[in-house]
Amino acid sequence: MLAVIGITVPILAFVWEFVLVGRKRLGYRVQMDTPVTGEIESVYPGVLPQLRPEGAGSAPELTDLSLVLVRIENNGLTDIDSTDYASPDVDRVGLHIHFPHRRVIGMAVTELSDAAMGDSLEPGTGIGTREDARGRTGIIDLPKVPMDRGDHYKILAILQRTAGAGEYPPPQVRAKLKGGRVAETRSRSGTSPKLLALIGFLVAVIAVQFFVDPNDGKGATADCGSGKLTLVGSTAFEPVVREAAAGYAKQCADTAFSFEFDGSDRGLGRVDEGNNDPGVLAITDGPKGVGYPNLVPRTLALSMFTMVVHPGVGIANLSAQQIRDIYAGRVDNWQLVGGPDLPVRVVNRALGSGTRETFRKHVLGDDQPPAPPATGCRTVAATNPPGVSFCEAPVTSDMLKTIAELPGSIGYSEFSDAAKTPGVKPVTIDGRAPGRDQVLDHSYPFWSVEYAYSNGELPSDSPAAAFLRFLIDGTGKDVLRSRGNTPCRELPNPTSCTP
Numbered sequence: 001m002l003a004v005i006g007i008t009v010p011i012l013a014f015v016w017e018f019v020l021v022g023r024k025r026l027g028y029r030v031q032m033d034t035p036v037t038g039e040i041e042s043v044y045p046g047v048l049p050q051l052r053p054e055g056a057g058s059a060p061e062l063t064d065l066s067l068v069l070v071r072i073e074n075n076g077l078t079d080i081d082s083t084d085y086a087s088p089d090v091d092r093v094g095l096h097i098h099f100p101h102r103r104v105i106g107m108a109v110t111e112l113s114d115a116a117m118g119d120s121l122e123p124g125t126g127i128g129t130r131e132d133a134r135g136r137t138g139i140i141d142l143p144k145v146p147m148d149r150g151d152h153y154k155i156l157a158i159l160q161r162t163a164g165a166g167e168y169p170p171p172q173v174r175a176k177l178k179g180g181r182v183a184e185t186r187s188r189s190g191t192s193p194k195l196l197a198l199i200g201f202l203v204a205v206i207a208v209q210f211f212v213d214p215n216d217g218k219g220a221t222a223d224c225g226s227g228k229l230t231l232v233g234s235t236a237f238e239p240v241v242r243e244a245a246a247g248y249a250k251q252c253a254d255t256a257f258s259f260e261f262d263g264s265d266r267g268l269g270r271v272d273e274g275n276n277d278p279g280v281l282a283i284t285d286g287p288k289g290v291g292y293p294n295l296v297p298r299t300l301a302l303s304m305f306t307m308v309v310h311p312g313v314g315i316a317n318l319s320a321q322q323i324r325d326i327y328a329g330r331v332d333n334w335q336l337v338g339g340p341d342l343p344v345r346v347v348n349r350a351l352g353s354g355t356r357e358t359f360r361k362h363v364l365g366d367d368q369p370p371a372p373p374a375t376g377c378r379t380v381a382a383t384n385p386p387g388v389s390f391c392e393a394p395v396t397s398d399m400l401k402t403i404a405e406l407p408g409s410i411g412y413s414e415f416s417d418a419a420k421t422p423g424v425k426p427v428t429i430d431g432r433a434p435g436r437d438q439v440l441d442h443s444y445p446f447w448s449v450e451y452a453y454s455n456g457e458l459p460s461d462s463p464a465a466a467f468l469r470f471l472i473d474g475t476g477k478d479v480l481r482s483r484g485n486t487p488c489r490e491l492p493n494p495t496s497c498t499p
Helices: 002-021 037-043 115-121 193-211 238-251 264-272 320-327 354-364 377-383 396-405 415-419 436-440 463-472 476-482
Strands: 025-035 065-074 093-100 102-110 128-132 137-143 152-161 172-174 181-184 227-233 255-260 280-285 295-309 345-349 389-393 409-414 425-429 447-455
Touching: 002 193, 065 093, 093 102, 093 152, 102 128, 115 137, 137 152, 172 181, 227 264, 227 463, 238 255, 238 415, 238 463, 238 476, 255 463, 264 280, 264 295, 264 354, 264 447, 280 295, 280 354, 280 463, 295 354, 295 396, 295 415, 295 436, 295 463, 320 345, 320 354, 345 354, 345 396, 354 409, 354 447, 377 389, 389 396, 396 409, 396 415, 409 415, 415 425, 447 463, 463 476
Parallel strands: 025 181, 102 137, 227 255, 227 280, 345 389, 345 409
Antiparallel strands: 025 065, 065 152, 093 137, 093 172, 102 152, 128 137, 280 447, 295 409, 295 425, 295 447
């Protein structure tokens, strides 16, 4: 909740300041307001009486004068149109500048940021001067000037005091905008009080989070189990599970993990022999086979696999039929599929591997003849027999190591492991690379679903049940996703998460 508040408040402040309030904004600045009578008399003594128009007996005495320069600007996020001024449509005036205790002797428009604005400030457009005699206030009326974002113009006025003494009251700009505001633009020197208030709020949120114990003094969160959890099964998915377990252990210190990954089939056997032990989970590439009636499945994520070759093979793509021919022994040299003059070394996973079963089911197919007898991969490397040869790797890391070291070799692996392993080159199938969209539209064949199996239903407070909730519904999904796997719960139809 504190984290949500800490994020929400700055977002709301930004929306209020720049979208709701500041989206349409007319600003003004008084850039100069200075008395000028003394300066004129000191330089040109007696000149002011001579400036009065001849024959104008009612003309004011030119004494106690001041000069004011006001800048009008569009400092909002959108343009301002003449219809945005909140005054009656029949009224051509949209803005008023009031000068308390002074009358307007003369005024002029200056410094247009866009010459086109001059058409809206010509005589007859509503621009003019007048005086509120009761309040002894001079007024400049300005028309509804359309202004693009960032536009500005200035009004230069010469004024004469009508009341009071000392400093003049500051000019006042009066106007209203529909869906916006008119405000004085102030110079920003130093730190904004609003910014300081926001920073203080965020510091307070962080401080509260630091001092509040999310574990409530119990040493574990409400969704943590305590005890030992042993994870077994797929070596292809082992790096993902280990990373997720490390993240879970940071939240749930009372759970101790052990890992015994040596293949999907062996993992299933280990759980099946566990006599309803809630402290053991098997992770497998694909669903269980027959013979495990007591094991309860949970789908975790779509997992992508890829073909890999030794870099010296120089092949970037193989068709599914070419892969079948290679694994049937019908291709003995890479020249037959567009590669170099190099004998083919076919590497398979050992029987019982979930990855091997996924490869057989999705790439080779049920019509594929049994693979020829295999020897040790070290023997193949040492003897370098002519023609095609077959060998087996027991786990994923051995498969990738063999491909990197054995010239002319081809194998398969979980995609994220292959992508970050130096010395191996992933190969597309029929021009398609592994990816979530390619799996969902059935254009890429080599994929499976990762399962978690327990022996019977798990107690809700067991470490296995808590870890599964972390993987399926918690932040463990981020680990799955970061490794190139798509959590089943994030599919358009999670119930379709089946191989």
